Structures are given as structure tokens and as C-alpha cells.
Amino acid sequence: MHTFRSLAVRALCALAACTAIPAAQAADAPATIGWPQKPVSLYIGFPPGTSTDMVARLLAEQFSKRWGQPVIVENKPGVGGSLGAATASRMPPDGYTLLLSASGPMSINPHMYDNVGYDSARSFAPITQTTWLPYALVVRPDFKAKTLQELIALARSQPGKLTYASTGVGTNSHLIMALLQSKTGMKLTHVPYKGSSQSQADIIGGNVDMTFDTLASELTMIQSQRLRALAVSKGQRTDLAPELPTVAEQGFPGFEVGAWLGLFAPAGTPDAIVKKVFDTTQAVMKDPEVRQKMTTIGSEVRLSDSPAAFATMMKQDYAMWGQLVKETGAKSQ
Structure with a gap:
């Protein structure tokens, strides 16, 4: 009798275990059937x-x-x-x-x-x-420095005089430029903006010297020669613009952000x-x-x-x- 009862209990437990998973899966069903509606x-x-x-x-x-x-x-x-x-x-x-x-x-x-x-x-x-x-370091076409090393030399000769735009305090463009300054010994003045289009306009207009922004945001301006790229922030050149040198190959190996x-x-x-x-x-x-x-x-x-x-x-x-x-x-x- 006890053996039969034990077997019955085990059978019921096994049945409950088998049905638990489908029941859990069914919980999402009302929200997902035919989604999106x-x-x-x-x-x-x-x-x-x-x-x-x-x-x-x-x-x-x-x-x-x-x-x-x-x-x-x-x-x-x-x-x-x-x-x-x-x-x-x-x-x-x-x-x-x-x-x-x-x-x-x-x-x-x-x-x-x-x-x-x-x-x-x-x-x-x-x-x-x-x-x-990937991010691109860009300047206006008539900017004196033509390479990253020339920019570093120019910035070191006049600490705090050159300016850079970012898309806001604490954004990637701000921090990547802060990292570049710490690696190169440059001291630049930060000018935060609310977006790429505003900073681009001021760089082209000569109000700000440079920015480190996404290549996606800058690519059209680079291709139309309204901005000039000095470097990209990858360990290797990007297929998006293979002609652009990297920060790493210009003297700072491992710089990839x-x-x-x-x-x-x-x-x-x-x-x-x-x-x-x-x-x-x-x-x-x-x-x-x-x-x-x-x-x-x-x-x-x-x-x-x-x-x-x-x-x-x-x-x-x-x-x-x-x-x-x-x-x-x-x-x-």
C-alpha cells in the first residue's frame, strides 16, 4: 500500500515538473502573440x-x-x-x-x-x-598642423590656446580628447556643444580649432574637404576610410577607443x-x-x-x- 502511494506521489510530482516549463513559457504568450500589433x-x-x-x-x-x-x-x-x-x-x-x-x-x-x-x-x-x-580627429582645412605630430608640437608650444569642441561634457568626444591630451602632453581648452552639427559649423567657421568626433558624423565633411582628418582612434586603419592614419601608427601604440x-x-x-x-x-x-x-x-x-x-x-x-x-x-x- 505504501509502495503504491509512493509511486502515485512520484508520478504526480513528475507530471507537475513536466507541466511547469510550458506554463512558464506561456506567461509571455499574451504579450508576444502577433507582436508587434x-x-x-x-x-x-x-x-x-x-x-x-x-x-x-x-x-x-x-x-x-x-x-x-x-x-x-x-x-x-x-x-x-x-x-x-x-x-x-x-x-x-x-x-x-x-x-x-x-x-x-x-x-x-x-x-x-x-x-x-x-x-x-x-x-x-x-x-x-x-x-x-571609430572617432576621427579633425581640423579645418586651413589649420596649420597637417599631422598629429605637428598638432602636438603646436599645442605644446602654446598651452591652453588651442580649442577643441565636443558633443558635451563627459561624452565620448570629450573623454577621448582628454585621453589623447594625457598621452601626448597637450593642453587644450574644451568647448562643449550639444551636438556634432553645431561643433562642425564652428570649426569650419574658425571659431574652434578641432574636435574628436565619430567618423560617421565627420565623413561627409572630410570627403568634401570642409574638414581635414589627422587621425582615427583605431588600432588599425578602418575600412570606412583606409587613407586616414591612426593615432596608434603616429607614435601612440595601443590607442584604440x-x-x-x-x-x-x-x-x-x-x-x-x-x-x-x-x-x-x-x-x-x-x-x-x-x-x-x-x-x-x-x-x-x-x-x-x-x-x-x-x-x-x-x-x-x-x-x-x-x-x-x-x-x-x-x-x-
Whole structure:
């Protein structure tokens, strides 16, 4: 009798275990069946015309085609890109809010500001990296220095006189130039702006001497000879502009910094939706036509192996930029 009862209990336990997994999987079903059934918002923290905006609009176009619903780019510039991230983090985790963030709002700004309005590690569901953005050091065409070494010599001869623009205090363009100064012994005066288009106009107009901004933002100006590039921030020359020398090859080996772009959803977004966005992004970015368009706008396609791999990369990047903020004293500027 006891043996029969024991077997019956075991059978019921086994049945419960077998049904637990499908039940858990079914929890996401109401939110994911037929998703998306209405327009999806893709938030970014930078204004139109920036490198992040260009990538976002290309992705939105491709997502719309594949999902059969509009994907609307929502520009929320401010606080070095963090306003867009903060706004997206407060949206319902129902799959109808996505965020395309640069590394700055996720890896730099939390070290620069006391409260950015979100926690990079907890407020979002990481989906995948999409692109890598090398940076280019550019000056106006009539600037005296023609190479990085000439710029270093000129800057050292008149400390603090030469000026550089950035896209804001604590942004990648600010910190990369701060790093270059620490490596070269230059002392430049920082002039922060709210975006690339404003800083470009002032460099071309002779109001500021230079900037270290994304190659994506500067490429058209370089090609039209309205700006002149002295170096790119990669260890090796980039296929986007192979004629441009690197900082590393001009006397500073190991100098390789830039920015990544990646897709996120608000924390709590169903795993099935995260996976669908991940899978769609993989398909989009492997399309030769899309890759060519990414090259045209100055972005290198780099994809994560999984959402978990992207989360791990983010953690490492967060630590790296935190150390750089500390070493350069950027937070006090």
C-alpha cells in the first residue's frame, strides 16, 4: 500500500515538473502573440543628423519592413544622451519601446552625473550591439598642423590656446580628447556643444580649432574637404576610410577607443520579444545592402552573439570608462 502511494506521489510530482516549463513559457504568450500589433517607438538620446540618429533610422526602416508595423524614431537629446535612455526606461515593458543607445549614456554618464535617471545594469533588457563607431580627429582645412605630430608640437608650444569642441561634457568626444591630451602632453581648452552639427559649423567657421568626433558624423565633411582628418582612434586603419592614419601608427601604440551602439528594451520586457528583436537585428545587419549603407554613414557592423554576451561586454565597458573618467578628472570639469 505504501509502495503504491509512493509511486502515485512520484508520478504526480513528475507530471507537475513536466507541466511547469510550458506554463512558464506561456506567461509571455499574451504579450508576444502577433507582436508587434501597433507602432513601435525607437528612442535615441541624440538629435537628428548624428551618427546614432542615422543608424536608428536605417534600423527603423528595416524593422518596419520585416514586422509590418511602423517603427518611429523618437529623438530625446539632452544630458549627453541620457535623456533618451531615461525616457525609454520609464516606458511599459510591453515590447513597444526600444532604445538605441550609444555607449556614452550606458558606460560613461553614470560616472559623470550623480543621477542619470536609470541604472545601466538594471533598468534595461540588453538585446544586442549593432555597430562600432571609430572617432576621427579633425581640423579645418586651413589649420596649420597637417599631422598629429605637428598638432602636438603646436599645442605644446602654446598651452591652453588651442580649442577643441565636443558633443558635451563627459561624452565620448570629450573623454577621448582628454585621453589623447594625457598621452601626448597637450593642453587644450574644451568647448562643449550639444551636438556634432553645431561643433562642425564652428570649426569650419574658425571659431574652434578641432574636435574628436565619430567618423560617421565627420565623413561627409572630410570627403568634401570642409574638414581635414589627422587621425582615427583605431588600432588599425578602418575600412570606412583606409587613407586616414591612426593615432596608434603616429607614435601612440595601443590607442584604440570609440563608441558602440546597441539595442535595449525596458527591464521586464518579455524574453520572447527580446529574442525576436535580436533575431531581426541579426538578419538586418547581415544583409549586404544594409551593411553597405552602414559603411556609407561611417559605421562598422558589430553584432553580439547573444543578449547575455552583450550584457557582459557592457559590464566591461562600464568599468573601462569609469577608470578613464577617474584618471582624466573629467567629472570635475
